[in-house]
Amino acid sequence: MSIPYFYEPSIVAGQTSFTLNEISSKHCVQVLRMQENQRVDITNGMGYLFEATILSAHKKNTLVQIQSEKFIAASSQKITLGIGLLKNLTRLEWLLEKATEMGVYEIMPLLCEHTLFEKFKLERFQNILQSAMIQSQQVWLPLLATPVKFKEAIQNQKQAQKLIAHCEAADKLDIKKIEAASDCLLLIGPEGDFSQAEIELASAHHFQAIHLGPTRLRTETAALFALSVLKKF
């Protein structure tokens, strides 16, 4: 069995022991049936990785001893994904999981003219990011903003590279020919695309329009395709 890996946002550098929260403790003791002296790994989602050993296994508060800690610098490339909110929650959740696995820096849900959506379940979405971070063995949790209006979202963005993918005719760069910057903001439209007014506003704010290839991709597919192509390592 590989060493179980837990997310504990409140663990900090320099601690010699730590009590796992109720969710981690339950998973550790009731699901994985772990016992004293077994090894676990823990991250705080902000770069720290702790190697620990169980001191006392309890389904609500399992105590572990920290054996070592390590700080792992974040990727030098920060991609922020601004995405038109999806009406279909399953598709949105899938996107959150996949974008996290791929190491996105931040997800910024956009309220666009053509956005149709019902409810933003922040806590549920945070849990998806956390699970995907753990699953993909990372130590940095992506940032997840609450939904923001398109008009406001594109103001004052300081990224070196600002890209917008849409389906309208325009002077576009082929995404495969772009040299991704280390600091990139990528906007993907909602089902129904960005409106003409939004596209013009983005252009006025120096966003470069990009072209994602010959097939018409769904919103979540477009986002993952573009992330995959832009991601450097």
Place this chain on the structure above:
Amino acid sequence: MSIPYFYEPSIVAGQTSFTLNEISSKHCVQVLRMQENQRVDITNGMGYLFEATILSAHKKNTLVQIQSEKFIAASSQKITLGIGLLKNLTRLEWLLEKATEMGVYEIMPLLCEHTLFEKFKLERFQNILQSAMIQSQQVWLPLLATPVKFKEAIQNQKQAQKLIAHCEAADKLDIKKIEAASDCLLLIGPEGDFSQAEIELASAHHFQAIHLGPTRLRTETAALFALSVLKKF
């Protein structure tokens, strides 16, 4: 409303009229409420696009008149995705949908040593490919093979480029530095990865091991990431 688009595998070049099958007719008449003289597009999933007009709207057999036909050549790049079958059907279905949207040429499900799967629902999976082809406005339906044992799958493959992604230590090429060939076979392991014996067998058959970056991707994420990066247009 954009023009409704239907998949009809039995329509052939040169026809002047055509009767939509029961599924298309129902969708056309009962869901979209279409009537005589309205426009529809049809593809046979093998490169043909037909523009047509409804002659008689009927929920079981809608008759259309073909106005024009066009043959669109397939992409000059053919990527075949050989993928360790996923136990989780939802994840597999997502992958089928997304790979189709991205224009994969063929999907070859692999039975590997570490494959755990229950049932291969060919008809259901075919429907997913068809819907995704229509949704992404393509005229070529990807091929979907029935599951084949890894050992047999890698025999006699003639692609110019044969790639295998796995998590074991090996002499690997960074996928971002590969020049994708026009004819490429990409193997992605199951949950639990390829076995050591499978990796050695692939190497003996001149598969190049590739590296998909610093985070550990789920099977379906790895496949979509690699497809996105390799796809040329």
